[in-house]
Amino acid sequence: MKQVLRKILSSAIMLAALACGKDPFPGGGESDLEPVPPPDTLVTPGPDTSTARKFFFGANGHPVTQAAYKALSAKEQLELIKSLGFNIYRIDIAVDENGYSKMHNRLMEFCRLADEMGIVLLPMLYHVQMDFDGFEQDSYESGYQRGRNFAAIYKDYFKYYNIANELDNRCILPKMSGTLSSHYDLKKFKIIAAHLKGMNDGIKSIDSEAETMVNASWMHYRYLLMLEDYGVNYDVVAYHWYDEMDKLAAKTYNIDDITQFLCTKFSKPIWFTEVNIRNTMGNVADDVQSAFLNKMYMKCKSNPQVKAMMVYELFNQPVFNSIESHYGLFTWTQRYKQYQPKLWAEEQIQRIAFSIP
Template sequence: MKKKFFFIFSTASALLLAAACSKQDLIEETQLTEGPSATMSTSGKSSSTFFYGVNGHPLGTKPYTSVPAKTQINLLKGMGMNIYRIDVQSQLDNGYITVPHLYKPLKEAADAAGVTLLPMLYPRDFDINLSERQSYERGRVLGDRFARRYGNDFTYYNIGNEMELRCLLSGSLSGASVSHYDQKKFKVVAAYLKGMNDGIKSKDPNAKTIINANWMHYQYLLMLERHGVKFDIVGYHWYDEMESLALKNHNISDITQFLSSKFNKPIWFLEVGVRNKTGTRSEAEQKAFLDSFIAKCRNNPQVRAAIIYQLFDEPQKGTGLEANYGIFKWAKQYTEYRAKSFAR
């Protein structure tokens, strides 16, 4: 019997809906040429496309695979969103996505709706114990094979995810200093990411690659730049508790402006969310933080994307953090969902 999905929902106002456009259009619209002082429109927003969207796991976990791909895309469009960040694993021998039967309808629905898919390409064969040369070659092959298969599907590639954690020294270190990283391990990570970027661009020269970090780990991204690792966009993850800690411990009241002072690249916030491990925090708290932080992003011309973490709660993860991150919750597990305050 076909499942029925119900939701309470109204269109979010004042957020940009991107029309379907070509790959070259996207590249031109997001090109940053003037650093932090990029020209603003008279409305106070950047004249370039602002990507506003959400994370999801449509190629993997039960809360997502239970909901048709077209329905997920329609939820994004109804909220005025134009980008969907998804985690992707590719087959090591040929580069194909491991679940083509899930990817195909998602891609078709996204294309029809004018929604950009942003793959987070998982570094599944990364090994911190390899030599730099071996690490580079593994990353290059992974990127080459993936872009060979999907270069026509994607403009943007998020290569790896928070890989600074592979080389951050243990202890209560913020990551804001070079001394907070194991330099030998860092070089192995850097080699792999350099390989991924080179491999992707060998098959998709117009690709835009994103490397991300979180919390005060901006120094890691600066280290990658100094180490000669090429990437086009600074990716960052920021959660609500980081706001108060950044102000208290680092005198940073606006991480978007702080990062603008450190980088000349476009900045994309790839994960923005509220920690709710116990499930007791209110929907109002989630909405207040997301509204406030997305406004900061939209008021900074160097910030070109704000992507919420995530679309659906994942109750199968029990007491883990991701159980309650969603902007939609389950009224009846995996068959009936309801919009939380932010999504409404």
């Protein structure tokens, strides 16, 4: 654990010991779109002590694929996850043709330690390169083998599988919102749908108790409904939601709570597997991020159909020199060696420390 984090934890624990109690910190659309009223209250996230409903609260990271994470040990990353009160870590996994992670030994270390620490790992299994001029059957078979091979190796370590990532963006037509089937390139969609059906079927041919999820973002919920119609029997709606989407949905569609809106479209459990602000140049104030994450957490936690929220992502990624560079809950003070929490993470660490008996 880095020195700055130790200081935060020590300070929070000292303050908790002096406190009298354990009070929590205060903390133009289509015709099928109906207004959704905003919630009345705002609370900041603390540890989940409910036994009636399991809610996954966590972060995204890239511990077996990207440079900002590879330099840090599994133990250090999972300790950070734990210090934030998180219980799930979504990680992307690139595999070879036999289904093995390209960093198998490191992945196994994460699986072992996560199990010991009570943290669920959610693998995001990459898809193969899409051949949009090919045949649906070929796309299905490549997806089936990919899913089956991966599950045959890792089924003892995972219950939930995120199959592919944001393929809705590969078939959406230019300047379309995604609310209608006509907003998608149907030829591309069928290739994608066949591949996802194959991945889903392949995983479940090995792991009959697996729960799979497919993700989409913005107003692309119709894509997920189209997948259902195609016969992709995924179990969980995974959604990505960022602050500019939140603002535009309210302005354009009168949707003030995306969690409530999605409940009108799906009966499946809903997981928000990516949530954050856009911070393209890295100059957005930390309190903007903090306010948005707190607001989204409250909406997710208050909605019984929503079972998870994951912040994208744990660390800034300066190597990309793009919008991806500034999403982190932690920023680097010395590249890939020393880091410090941004405002929301610092406050969350203190909230969790205060909850220690």
